[in-house]
Every structure is written in C-alpha cells, then in structure tokens.
Amino acid sequence: MGAVLDLAERMWNGQGPDQHVMRHAHALVSGFVGIDEVATGVAFVGSFANVTAIDTALGLVLVDVGSPLLAPRVRQAVRSWSSAPVHAAVYTHGHVDHVFGFGAYEQEAQEHGWRAPFVLAHEAVAQRFDRYRMTAGYNGHINMRQFQLPVPMFPTEFRYPDQTFRDHHVLEVGDERIEIRHARGETDDHAFVWLPSRGVLATGDLFIWAAPNCGNPQKAQRYPLEWARALRQMAGLQPKVLCPGHGPPILGQTRACAALSDSAELLESLHEQTLALMNQGARLDEVLRGVIAPAHLLERPYLRPVYDEPEFIVRNLWRLYGGWYDGNPAHLKPPAERAWAQELARLAGGASRLCERAVALAEQGELALACELIESAALAAPDDPGIRAERGRIYRKRAHASESLIAHGIFDAAARESGG
Numbered sequence: 001m002g003a004v005l006d007l008a009e010r011m012w013n014g015q016g017p018d019q020h021v022m023r024h025a026h027a028l029v030s031g032f033v034g035i036d037e038v039a040t041g042v043a044f045v046g047s048f049a050n051v052t053a054i055d056t057a058l059g060l061v062l063v064d065v066g067s068p069l070l071a072p073r074v075r076q077a078v079r080s081w082s083s084a085p086v087h088a089a090v091y092t093h094g095h096v097d098h099v100f101g102f103g104a105y106e107q108e109a110q111e112h113g114w115r116a117p118f119v120l121a122h123e124a125v126a127q128r129f130d131r132y133r134m135t136a137g138y139n140g141h142i143n144m145r146q147f148q149l150p151v152p153m154f155p156t157e158f159r160y161p162d163q164t165f166r167d168h169h170v171l172e173v174g175d176e177r178i179e180i181r182h183a184r185g186e187t188d189d190h191a192f193v194w195l196p197s198r199g200v201l202a203t204g205d206l207f208i209w210a211a212p213n214c215g216n217p218q219k220a221q222r223y224p225l226e227w228a229r230a231l232r233q234m235a236g237l238q239p240k241v242l243c244p245g246h247g248p249p250i251l252g253q254t255r256a257c258a259a260l261s262d263s264a265e266l267l268e269s270l271h272e273q274t275l276a277l278m279n280q281g282a283r284l285d286e287v288l289r290g291v292i293a294p295a296h297l298l299e300r301p302y303l304r305p306v307y308d309e310p311e312f313i314v315r316n317l318w319r320l321y322g323g324w325y326d327g328n329p330a331h332l333k334p335p336a337e338r339a340w341a342q343e344l345a346r347l348a349g350g351a352s353r354l355c356e357r358a359v360a361l362a363e364q365g366e367l368a369l370a371c372e373l374i375e376s377a378a379l380a381a382p383d384d385p386g387i388r389a390e391r392g393r394i395y396r397k398r399a400h401a402s403e404s405l406i407a408h409g410i411f412d413a414a415a416r417e418s419g420g
C-alpha cells in the first residue's frame with residue numbers, strides 16, 4: 001500500500017494527522033503525499049490540491065493539474081506512473097491550487113510531436129480568471145492571512161480553458177466515457193467528474209475532508225443548497241472510489257456514500273435553520289446564536305471544521321439570501337471605528353482600562369469579548385506600546401484556540417500585526 005492509500009485508511013479511522021498538523025496539511029507547502037492507483041487505469045496524486053489521472057486509449061485525462069508550487073512534483077508523480085501523452089485536462093473549478101502546471105504537458109507534447117492537449121472547464125472559469133487579474137492585490141492579502149504567508153502572493157497569468165460547457169459535458173476518449181457535471185457549491189464554476197465504467201468520482205472541492213469551505217469570510221459567494229444537492233446527486237451515482245479535491249481518496253461504496261450524504265446533511269441542516277430564522281425576521285446576531293450545527297456530523301473524521309466553520313456558512317447564507325445589513329439599526333451607518341473606540345475608552349476611564357479588562361477576560365477564556373475590548377483599546381490609543389503588545393498576545397491566544405485554518409490564519413495575522 002502506498003502513502004496515499006495508507007493515509008486514506010488512517011484518516012477514515014480518525015487516525016489522521018492531529019488538528020494542528022491538519023491545518024498545515026491544508027496549507028500550501030507541506031501538501032504533497034504521493035501517487036497511488038485507486039482503480040484500474042486511474043491514479044490519484046495526493047497534493048495541495050489533488051490530481052486524478054485517467055489512462056485512456058488516446059492518452060491521459062487529468063482532473064485538475066495542481067497548484068503553482070506543487071505542480072512540478074505532481075507532474076513527476078504522474079510521469080512515474082505513465083509515460084502516455086496527456087490528451088486533456090479538466091479543471092473542477094478555477095481556484096489557483098487546481099489550475100497550474102498545464103504548460104509543462106503542452107511543452108512535452110511539442111517536444112515529442114504529440115497532438116497538443118486541451119483544457120476543458122465550466123464556462124465561468126474564464127470570468128473567474130478575469131476577476132483574479134482584477135483583484136490580485138486583494139487576493140494576495142487574504143491568502144497571506146489565510147495561509148500565514150510572509151508576503152502577499154497571487155498569480156496574474158492563467159491558462160484559460162480551450163473548451164467550456166454550461167450544465168454538463170461528456171468527454172468520449174477512445175472507448176472511455178467521462179461525464180462532467182456542473183454544480184454551484186464552493187464556487188459558481190464547479191464541476192464533478194464521473195467515470196461510470198470504473199465507478200470513480202472526482203468531486204473537486206465539493207468534498208475536501210473537512211466541513212465544506214462554504215462560508216469563507218474573505219472570499220466570494222458560496223452556494224450551500226446547490227452544494228448539498230450536488231452531494232446528494234454524487235451519492236446517487238454510488239461511486240466505488242471518491243477522489244476529493246483535498247485529502248486522501250475514499251475507497252468503497254459504503255464509505256464514499258456516507259461521506260457524501262453526511263456532508264449534504266450538514267449543509268441542509270445549516271440552510272434550513274438559517275432560512276427559518278431569517279423568515280421569522282431575526283437579526284443576523286440572533287441567527288448566529290440560534291443555528292446549531294449537528295454535533296454528530298462535525299465529529300466525523302471527514303467533516304471536522306478544520307478549514308472553514310459552520311458559523312461562517314450561516315453568514316454566507318445571510319449574504320446569499322439577504323444583504324449586508326445585519327438588522328441592528330446602529331450598524332446601518334455606524335460611526336468611524338476609532339470614534340466609537342475613543343468614546344468607549346472615555347466611558348471606561350481610558351484605553352488602558354479597556355486593555356486591563358481585555359486581559360482579564362482573555363485569562364478567563366472569554367476570547368471573543370477580550371478581542372472586542374482590546375481592538376477598541378488599540379484603536380483608541382494606537383501608539384501605546386503596552387496595548388499593542390497585549391493585543392498581540394490576545395490574538396495569539398485566540399489563534400491557538402481556533403480549530404479552523406481560516407480563523408487561525410486571520411487571528412494569527414492580527415497577532416503578527418501587533419508584533420505578537
């Protein structure tokens with residue numbers, strides 16, 4: 001058994017990397033595992049993000065190609081398994097960890113005099129790349145926080161698809177039938193790939209060995225209900241092998257269907273509860289307090305909130321069905337943050353009093369309250385080195401207490417800002 005299948009078995013049994021390691025296994029640098037055959041003529045490359053290679057009579061079809069940093073290792077792994085020409089690559093979506101490295105296969109084809117390979121993707125991938133070029137600075141900064149990078153980093157050159165589709169597409173390659181279906185979920189340009197003859201399903205990021213990345217606070221809209229429907233549809237295919245966008249493959253129909261159905265149930269529950277409260281006229285804060293993610297689902301080894309969090313999914317639903325107004329009239333046209341913080345400091349008897357209380361609350365484990373107060377103290381007295389240092393310590397503590405990569409990254413960035 002190779003490294004990929006070994007990790008697959010351990011993670012299914014809840015013996016995967018611990019939380020802390022998980023967060024970093026999801027991070028950009030340490031995410032290469034290896035290559036294993038998961039069905040006859042289908043190889044899975046465990047990486048950040050994963051790549052699935054399908055051997056057909058006309059050459060290899062790759063599902064995703066890799067991330068900017070790991071694509072060369074992915075290619076090495078693919079080439080250790082097969083020397084056949086690459087016929088095509090299918091992007092499951094346009095996130096940058098899935099769409100880099102195609103140029104090397106094109107170059108290879110040229111050198112060998114093979115037919116040029118092509119890229120197939122959903123029609124919205126091109127708009128995504130256009131948007132990425134327009135917002136590269138913003139994306140660099142959010143990735144710096146999310147993945148704890150030293151400097152903003154985001155690409156501005158992309159390999160656009162040669163062929164696109166809207167709802168579904170069937171790729172007939174030799175005698176291989178590869179079905180590609182579009183589903184909005186993590187993104188508006190998502191697709192999953194189904195190989196009926198081999199019972200292999202490649203989900204893209206519709207399944208990632210974590211609670212769905214469906215609420216990401218720094219990124220564009222996600223689609224929880226359509227995502228849940230796609231998961232149900234994929235479970236209905238009764239795959240024997242599930243190749244996810246991140247994390248190891250899942251082998252066996254019972255396991256694959258359980259993973260897909262449980263993920264759907266989590267999203268359906270959050271969706272139903274959020275919508276019920278919104279329809280009752282609740283404020284966002286009441287919705288955030290009122291929606292309870294089913295604990296038995298979050299305990300599944302493949303649904304732990306180690307990347308995104310249910311609370312963020314609730315906010316994402318609020319944005320999808322509502323607007324940005326949270327229902328608190330004071331928040332419609334609020335004062336400047338600094339003016340509000342100075343007023344609070346005046347009431348408390350100075351910014352240092354706010355800071356003292358923040359430290360006391362942090363010691364009691366009341367980290368959300370502590371962060372509110374220390375943030376106000378720092379805004380009211382931005383040049384106070386003592387307050388800056390406490391701010392760093394409090395956010396450092398909050399980062400350590402956060403299970404999800406996203407919350408950890410954002411709090412850690414705040415700590416670093418204060419030299420914490």
Ligand SMILES: [Zn+2]
Binds near residue numbers: 049095205245246
């Ligand atoms: Zn991804």
